[in-house]
Amino acid sequence: MYPPSFPVISTASPRIINITVSSNGDHTFKARCTAEGEPAPALTWTSPHSSNLTSVTNANHRVTKELQYLTHDGKYTCTAVNSHGRAEGSVYFYKFKASNSSFFLILIFVPLGIKVLVLLVILGLTLFPRGPSTAPSILARPQPQDSTYENFDRRCDGSHSLPTEQPAARCS
Incomplete structure (x- = not known):
């Protein structure tokens, strides 16, 4: 580098930092x-x-320029020019705009509703499988039971006796 006692005259083309x-x-x-x-x-x-x-x-040799209140979407280009040249740099600006239509809500809630329905x-x-159930149902009708005493008061000859009569003899 140069000793500090000598002035340095420099020139440089512009550069976007x-x-x-x-x-x-x-x-x-x-x-x-x-x-x-420089300049x-x-x-x-x-x-x-x-x-x-x-x-x-x-x-010093730096310049900053601010563009306030960006309102339109698109390409914004910064151009730096001095006696030794020119430099450009660009940025693309896009604001996110929420949709006001119901299409956005439909797009979200229809698939969500289908998933809930499938679940x-x-x-x-x-929880409620189809087919025969081993647990007794509350609404099921009671079935009559077969009695072992169904033919108790029948006689061997096929006639019936009343409950007050003597029991019939056993048939062999």
């Missing part, structure tokens, strides 16, 4: 371009909408 887009905090956006060169370059912004306000900061069907088939 940084281009950023950020929020102002109040839901508006700004773009900032920083360039360097300090002049910065200009080219945008889809040309009435944006700008501010310039100059420090309920699977749950129903698991």
Whole structure:
């Protein structure tokens, strides 16, 4: 390097160091371009909408120009020019816009509804299986039971006796 006693005269073509887009905090956006060169370059912004306000900061061989209130989607280009050349840098700005139509809600809730319906069907088939059940049903009709005493008061000859009569003799 040169000793500090000798002045250095340097020249450099412009170079874009940084281009950023950020929020102002109040839901508006700004773009900032920083360039360097010797002599300090002049910065200009080219945008889809040309009435944006700008501010310039100059420090040594660096220049920063801010484009305030970005409102339109599109390509924003920063151009740095000095007596030794020209440099450009671009940034694309797009705001996310929420859909006001019900199509977006339908797109989300129809598949969700189908999944819930399938889950309920699977749950129903698991908890209430079809086919014979081993557990007695509350609504089932009671069936008459077969009695072992069904033919107790029959006689061997096929006649019936009343309950007050003597029991019939056993048939052999």
